[in-house]
Amino acid sequence: MTHHHEGELLADAGVDLVGLWWAVPGGHAELSSDRVAELATTVRGTGQLAPVLVTFSADIERIVSTMRETGISWLQLHAYQPPAVVRELRRRLGSPATIVKVLHVGAGGCVEQRFVPAYTRAGADLFLVDGATPDGRLGSTGVPLDPAVVLPLVDSLDQGFLLAGGLTAANAGEYAGIAGHPRMCGIDVDTGARGSDGRFDSGQVGGLARQWRVGRREERDD
Numbered sequence: 311m312t313h314h315h316e317g318e319l320l321a322d323a324g325v326d327l328v329g330l331w332w333a334v335p336g337g338h339a340e341l342s343s344d345r346v347a348e349l350a351t352t353v354r355g356t357g358q359l360a361p362v363l364v365t366f367s368a369d370i371e372r373i374v375s376t377m378r379e380t381g382i383s384w385l386q387l388h389a390y391q392p393p394a395v396v397r398e399l400r401r402r403l404g405s406p407a408t409i410v411k412v413l414h415v416g417a418g419g420c421v422e423q424r425f426v427p428a429y430t431r432a433g434a435d436l437f438l439v440d441g442a443t444p445d446g447r448l449g450s451t452g453v454p455l456d457p458a459v460v461l462p463l464v465d466s467l468d469q470g471f472l473l474a475g476g477l478t479a480a481n482a483g484e485y486a487g488i489a490g491h492p493r494m495c496g497i498d499v500d501t502g503a504r505g506s507d508g509r510f511d512s513g514q515v516g517g518l519a520r521q522w523r524v525g526r527r528e529e530r531d532d
């Protein structure tokens with residue numbers, strides 16, 4: 311989210327977490343710390359949404375100070391930050407923070423597969439399974455993942471996971487085995503939530519919420 315008015319649209323359409331992109335060099339939605347703070351206030355003001363700081367940064371001091379200054383408690387580490395960074399962030403941010411580590415699936419499978427136990431020991435609360443394209447793009451790729459590759463990966467996890475990567479209302483049926491997985495906690499969508507003009511579209515977001523049958527966290531029993 312980059313504009314204040316998007317908060318109400320997302321809340322009304324059934325979303326519960328909103329990503330604010332910070333320290334994402336070259337990202338189409340890169341925000342300054344001050345802008346993140348303003349938008350986080352708007353997000354919380356809906357009474358329904360919680361903001362997530364989404365970042366490529368591995369700079370522990372900057373991440374911790376931005377989380378504290380903005381009051382954001384959800385952190386999505388979207389790049390290749392190592393387990394040592396997760397461990398130090400967990401130590402510094404404490405248990406109130408929810409740390410989401412992205413696991414990238416490329417042509418050869420999950421790039422971080424062998425680090426998964428280390429991320430778990432380091433204190434990651436959730437994993438987010440997303441794609442990495444052959445040309446190295448991360449985040450907002452709009453490229454769907456092969457469910458046959460994702461399923462054994464999520465089966466190998468000890469904690470909950472979110473799914474991303476080119477998700478739409480129309481392709482929900484292809485991921486039935488993953489959507490019904492006992493550790494499935496939700497989906498994370500950028501491209502498929504937008505209309506042809508590139509803006510968030512309430513019809514697209516509402517369709518995603520309905521087709522994926524993703525309830526709010528407090529309404530689920532997982």
Ligand SMILES: O=C(O)c1ccccc1N[C@@H]1O[C@H](COP(=O)(O)O)[C@@H](O)[C@H]1O
Binds near residue numbers: 338438477
């Ligand atoms: O959307 C972005 O610009 C972005 C920037 C930096 C990190 C992550 C970003 N988006 C994340 O990408 C995935 C899936 O996106 P898509 O549905 O395939 O377009 C999701 O986790 C977004 O939060």
